[in-house]
Amino acid sequence: MPAANKKKILNDPVYGFITIPSELLFDLVEHPYFQRLRRIKQLGLSEYVYPGALHTRFHHALGAMHLMGQATHTLRSKGHYLTDEECEAAQIAILLHDIGHGPFSHVLECCLLEDVHHERISLLLMHELNQQFDGQLSMAIEMFEGTYERPFFHQLISSQLDMDRMDYLNRDGYYTGVAEGAIGAERIIKMLDLVDDQLVVEAKGTLSVENFLNARRLMYWQVYLHKTSICCESMLIQILRRARFLLRQGETVFASDAFMLFLRESVSLDAFLSSRMYINAFTQLDDYDVWACIKQWALHNDTVLATLCQMLLDRRLFKIVLSTEPFAGELLRELETQLRRTGLADEDLSYFLVEGQATNAAYLPTQDRIAIKLKTGHVIDIADASDLSNIQVLTNIVRRYYVCWAKELKTTSKSISQ
Incomplete structure (x- = not known):
């Protein structure tokens, strides 16, 4: 041939x-x-x-x-x-x-x-x-x-x-x-x-x-x-966190064999290096494993897990507020109060109310610089070669604090964790 x-x-x-x-x-x-x-x-x-x-x-x-x-x-x-x-x-x-x-x-x-x-x-x-x-x-x-x-x-x-x-x-x-x-x-x-x-x-x-x-x-x-991406990602992370919690409480949770390994265990780099089992499982994992689980978990009898999954599937996303400063405790307490009014138990609040921060730095010359070669042969940093004042601004790390929560949460009058 x-x-x-x-x-x-x-x-x-x-x-x-x-x-x-x-x-x-x-x-x-x-x-x-x-x-x-x-x-x-x-x-x-x-x-x-x-x-x-x-x-x-x-x-x-x-x-x-x-x-x-x-x-x-x-x-x-x-x-x-x-x-x-x-x-x-x-x-x-x-x-x-x-x-x-x-x-x-x-x-x-x-x-x-x-x-x-x-x-x-x-x-x-x-x-x-x-x-x-x-x-x-x-x-x-x-x-x-x-x-x-x-x-x-x-x-x-x-x-x-x-x-x-x-x-x-x-x-x-x-x-x-x-x-x-x-x-x-x-x-x-x-x-x-x-x-x-x-x-x-x-x-x-x-x-x-x-x-x-x-x-x-x-x-x-x-x-x-993007703020909506942050909401989606926060929801996905909470979904996995809840699934892992339930598994470790002895609950039955659907997952492929490869995905189940990483849900059941906290796998460190040392563990990864020490066993081919983790390499073999990781190289079988992809987006489809997670989406299949989310669709199945939306039918789970645990209301926290099912609610989060169905919200993500239906694009009923968390709401988000961004700030250049950390949020005051009064705002967080108010949001917690709103969530409690839906029947949410205190131990489940953290799944539907997430704090975090996002940072953005376009150029960090302290790590490795972008070098410009002048016609004279001399080499200088792009921040020195540019005549744009905002190049120096781009070297600053911009930080945004966020809080996102399930504003449209709909549950029964019972505790969501029951």
Whole structure:
């Protein structure tokens, strides 16, 4: 039989035709670990705000791989020596950078595992794949970790101007219809250069970088931290919290075997590393596991769980108030009183009244700076290169406090927990 054609061309709605350039990259895309990303939405529950936000981590990873190919091509065209192996490794690293995401992307990162960041799981799965592919991912892993001898590769993968951010801003703006997400990634990539193996942007690209930072700030408030998204995410987190509570009280709660493992146990990174059982279960999990449970739990005899699930299914969402200052105790007590009037027991208040805070910082030069190369050859920070006064403002961390609650809660006259 003829060998399969592994150099595929895909039609991407954001960039047009993109290519999977090597057999190894094709085999990684075909692997079940990566195919799972088809079943994990990029923006969690943002579709409750923007109906078009149905794209997946699979879309995003392929787009980031495409941009990485453009970036390495640009650097080569400017006379920098990059081997074919390095270019392929960089594309592998960015292709797999989100492979450790669980259901609903960032939404459940705080509660499905014990505050284990998805990048730690991505690295763990990359090591697992490296064994399966006989060590062919070793260079990509070094680039992902930042231990490779040429640091600009890690900057292309994970920095304040990386291929990850360039793709998700463009892609999320496209699918949500929020025009402010458009950043001109192609222009920025064409302006990339190297100085002492560090990534820089030519001075001609300063305006494009300014637009990138402004777009990131706007997308956070308009999409990623949209108040309705915060309500949806808060409800989902409380649903899982209640299901876990019931399980640990000995109640029967429906879930797939893989999902049940993480509901019953508090799984730390050490536990994850110590047993293949957790790796096998995690790589079976996706959004569909959670939605199937929510539909089933809406019929559960526990009124708290059933009410939360049915509210989310019907889009009867919590109400929300935002503030630049922490909320006074008087407001919270008033909201608690309102909820009690519906028949809600005191021990159940926390499921229907949630406090929190959201932060947004478009640019943090103390972490890793965006460097601009002047015509003189000198390298300076974008905040110093820009003539826009708001670039300095973008370095400030903006904090919003929120409280959301079930304003339209409808229960029987009995305690909701009975």
